[in-house]
Amino acid sequence: MLGSRRVGGPASPRPVPAASTLELDAAARTAWAEPGLTAGAYTTAAGTYGLATGFGDTASVGIGGITLAGGVGYLVRKHGLTIDDLLAAEVVTADGRLLHTDTQSHPELFWALRGGGGNFGVVTRFQFRLHPLAQVLGGMLILPATPQVIAGFVAAAQAAPEELSTIANIMAAPPLAFLPPDQHGRLVVLATLCYAGPAAAGQRALAPFRALAAPLADQVRPMPYPAMYPPEEAGVHPSAVVHTRFLDHLGGDAAATILEHLQTSDAPVRVAQLRVLGGAMARVPAQATAFAHRGSPIMATVVGFSQGPADKPGRQGWLAGFAAALGQGDDGAYTGFLGEDGSARVHQAYPGATWDRLVEVKARYDPTNLFRHNHNIPAAG
Numbered sequence: 001m002l003g004s005r006r007v008g009g010p011a012s013p014r015p016v017p018a019a020s021t022l023e024l025d026a027a028a029r030t031a032w033a034e035p036g037l038t039a040g041a042y043t044t045a046a047g048t049y050g051l052a053t054g055f056g057d058t059a060s061v062g063i064g065g066i067t068l069a070g071g072v073g074y075l076v077r078k079h080g081l082t083i084d085d086l087l088a089a090e091v092v093t094a095d096g097r098l099l100h101t102d103t104q105s106h107p108e109l110f111w112a113l114r115g116g117g118g119n120f121g122v123v124t125r126f127q128f129r130l131h132p133l134a135q136v137l138g139g140m141l142i143l144p145a146t147p148q149v150i151a152g153f154v155a156a157a158q159a160a161p162e163e164l165s166t167i168a169n170i171m172a173a174p175p176l177a178f179l180p181p182d183q184h185g186r187l188v189v190l191a192t193l194c195y196a197g198p199a200a201a202g203q204r205a206l207a208p209f210r211a212l213a214a215p216l217a218d219q220v221r222p223m224p225y226p227a228m229y230p231p232e233e234a235g236v237h238p239s240a241v242v243h244t245r246f247l248d249h250l251g252g253d254a255a256a257t258i259l260e261h262l263q264t265s266d267a268p269v270r271v272a273q274l275r276v277l278g279g280a281m282a283r284v285p286a287q288a289t290a291f292a293h294r295g296s297p298i299m300a301t302v303v304g305f306s307q308g309p310a311d312k313p314g315r316q317g318w319l320a321g322f323a324a325a326l327g328q329g330d331d332g333a334y335t336g337f338l339g340e341d342g343s344a345r346v347h348q349a350y351p352g353a354t355w356d357r358l359v360e361v362k363a364r365y366d367p368t369n370l371f372r373h374n375h376n377i378p379a380a381g
């Protein structure tokens with residue numbers, strides 16, 4: 001196979017099974033990838049050909065879980081969710097068969113795998129589409145967190161060309177060496193931006209963000225796409241409470257609400273993360289895959305770290321109050337960001353007809369609910 005490459009999942013702090021491979025066909029711009037690979041290992045290998053598939057914002061996340069959840073990352077507005085680049089998957093189903101699934105072969109199962117999580121079998125290989133993407137204009141931009149800057153950031157992200165995807169974390173500034181020490185611990189907008197196109201056009205697209213306030217740090221620069229995944233601290237697995245909802249809009253009042261709630265918590269780390277969606281992701285019809293929230297313009301995720309089981313209930317209370325205060329839009333969930341939330345939240349990830357269709361697929365491919373240690377869709381809804 002021309003341009004074929006097998007990698008063993010290096011360059012990640014997370015242990016990867018030695019047998020995990022990536023078979024990349026650079027000429028066809030496709031890759032067969034085994035789920036032991038991380039997003040970082042896949043992206044690094046594909047990057048050597050100037051090619052990319054979009055995953056999330058973190059190198060150490062496994063391609064298995066993120067793909068089955070949907071996959072919202074740095075290319076979401078340009079190329080859609082990870083599942084929008086999923087061409088086929090091989091799955092071992094509950095009855096022990098190894099099935100090839102795509103839009104022609106077991107199409108209902110392939111539909112369910114694209115967003116329905118680990119409910120339908122064990123995926124042994126994914127086939128992804130790759131996009132030419134040698135360079136991006138990307139990196140971190142840190143701005144002071146005021147209601148005007150937060151609302152302005154969201155408005156700029158919505159008005160930006162689809163090449164630009166953004167993730168804005170409103171949080172207490174970590175003690176980063178390149179931030180003035182008097183900013184450490186103060187609420188900031190710590191944003192990661194990725195412009196997947198020519199740098200000059202990217203600089204123009206970024207101008208409205210830089211004009212919101214004098215940046216506290218501006219690390220945005222032309223870089224190879226894999227550099228969007230900086231090295232991570234090995235072995236850091238904080239305990240956290242998380243709640244995602246989808247917002248219709250985010251103006252100054254909602255931004256002020258966000259700041260108030262972040263100020264009232266003493267969690268060691270608390271974050272409100274705003275991802276402006278739209279673009280390629282929104283052009284795929286909501287019924288085309290099991291990821292049901294494509295029409296939502298903004299995904300908001302609130303996170304509070306907890307020190308252990310003892311302070312978790314308090315953190316949960318804060319989280320529930322925060323999510324409720326945001327109050328508009330759709331309290332839909334994203335499977336990738338669910339924890340031990342219970343069946344009601346799983347339902348919210350798959351509203352209406354999506355749930356009914358997933359239950360039908362489950363009844364057909366896993367009627368005894370063998371695959372139940374997950375965000376479970378039972379065979380009888």
Ligand SMILES: Cc1cc2nc3c(=O)[nH]c(=O)nc-3n(C[C@H](O)[C@H](O)[C@H](O)COP(=O)(O)OP(=O)(O)OC[C@H]3O[C@@H](n4cnc5c(N)ncnc54)[C@H](O)[C@@H]3O)c2cc1C
Binds near residue numbers: 061062
């Ligand atoms: C630090 C961090 C950052 C994140 N950032 C993003 C982001 O930017 N965008 C985003 O969309 N998500 C993001 N996520 C969420 C992430 O997509 C989910 O946590 C995902 O489940 C992780 O997958 P995994 O394979 O690493 O985990 P695992 O724990 O291995 O898998 C999670 C679940 O997925 C299912 N699964 C995994 N592999 C298979 C398989 N081969 N066959 C069948 N089922 C399988 C199983 O149900 C399993 O329990 C992030 C998570 C973390 C921890």
